[in-house]
Amino acid sequence: MDAQARIVLGDARQQLQQLGENSVQLVVTSPPYADQRKSTYGGIHPDRYVDWFLPIASELLRVLKPRGTFILNIKEKAVNGERHTYVLDLIKALREQGWLWTEEFIWHKKNSYPGKWPNRFRDSWERLLQFNKSRKFDMYQAAVMVPVGDWAKGRLSKLSETDRIRDESRSESGFGKNVSNWLGRDMVYPTNVLHMATECNNQGHSAVFPRQLPEWFIKLFSQPGDTVLDPFAGSGTTLFVARDMKRRAIGIEILPEYVEAIEAKLRLRQQPQLV
Amino acid sequence: MDAQARIVLGDARQQLQQLGENSVQLVVTSPPYADQRKSTYGGIHPDRYVDWFLPIASELLRVLKPRGTFILNIKEKAVNGERHTYVLDLIKALREQGWLWTEEFIWHKKNSYPGKWPNRFRDSWERLLQFNKSRKFDMYQAAVMVPVGDWAKGRLSKLSETDRIRDESRSESGFGKNVSNWLGRDMVYPTNVLHMATECNNQGHSAVFPRQLPEWFIKLFSQPGDTVLDPFAGSGTTLFVARDMKRRAIGIEILPEYVEAIEAKLRLRQQPQLV
């Protein structure tokens, strides 16, 4: 088995106890949604979702490094015509458990699930909740910069005069001047809204994430050599992406057939995949 | 004064008591966010936000028609490095008050406020919470259909690159799109993610909403002749849009200078504005 990527068969709550405390830099996971994927996971009732998740989160709190990050992909379903509140309850419960609710990213799914209902439109976004153990955490923002929005209009040829002068005065005053900020002004920082299409592989396992989603968070919150954990590995997307990015990857998955599929893929490629 | 549009000077909680019960089809409003706009509204502390808002919501529940809708635009701020939970608390409190939390739309603001911090990116989305009195409410989905967005398939190859990109960015949810240009193409229903830039005028009062935002909800949840209410009228965008769409518009605003500005604009134009 690839030493850089490891998949464990078993229940997340139990298997997490085998991991050492303060050993994981980043958790990226998409747990089974309430009452979703019944056929595979048995389904957790929305009303019991918080109680089910809290013991697992407690273990995550233990294994996560002090400057590490926990990214939770989740979205409430509609029940009796209403949005259920278990995600709101979960956020509050996690805070009481000691987590800091640092941010809520929005994943805008461009090709959302089709359908039509008389009282609502298609749901094309999900929550990506960021939790931390401390206000001071590792964040490598430069790793996820994106092309400036103006690139189509050709307005990036010159900096505005005010910006240039502001930059020059900063450099003269001796404070840390980031030359790349204005020399290579074609890149800017992203926002907290992520636009990504879901991968529609209808073969076998349905990929929950597109690869770019864990990739973005792994770039942003970890460095090569760090440990990335997904306690609900599913088809293993987070695991493979992390390994390809030279992180140590740990996955936990309760379904034997998923674990076997992941192990097969791990044996198949010891080298990073290029897609 | 225009009979179709009426602005009332005063506190929302008190002035709402003057309105008859079951008289309003749609409430679209953007109350002052916690601790924001201190200079004008005095600012409500995040910890007291729910207590401040509940009495107002109680009046809204009274004046709203059984099949009407309440759209609440709101976003929590960052406090001590964390997202504050008052919006989550508010959703739960409104449900206890009798509201149904039907849906959460996402307003993706492409031009979010700039800035850079070590622990977060720019916040470029806001919540648009939909509440109803009943599971059966009026929803005119056909009124907001948008052209099908299969740009990637080469149908627009003749357009210049800049035009194509500009169109793509504006049409991700069909907003700001000139539908007449696409007559004959298939129309589809939108999703629950709305893409709109804030209107940043260089002169005078800057509008909180872009006009398309209330316009979209007014189309979706009301018909001509219905009454549309904004208890925090501000610069009056919702009011003017509703009037231009042949709805009866009622606004409440506590700041005399805002009320005067709205009254002046109402006198100025009895006819729908074409911009």
Add this chain to the structure above:
DNA sequence: GTTCCGCATGAATCGATAG
């Protein structure tokens, strides 16, 4: 007439400084 480019302007947030 167009197109191009400079400029002011935000529902912001953090860290340091001051009372």
Add this chain to the structure above:
DNA sequence: ACTATCGATTCATGCGGAA
């Protein structure tokens, strides 16, 4: 220690003047 104020940071947008 806890709260209030201030400066620094940053980018999409529309307007208006210039080419």
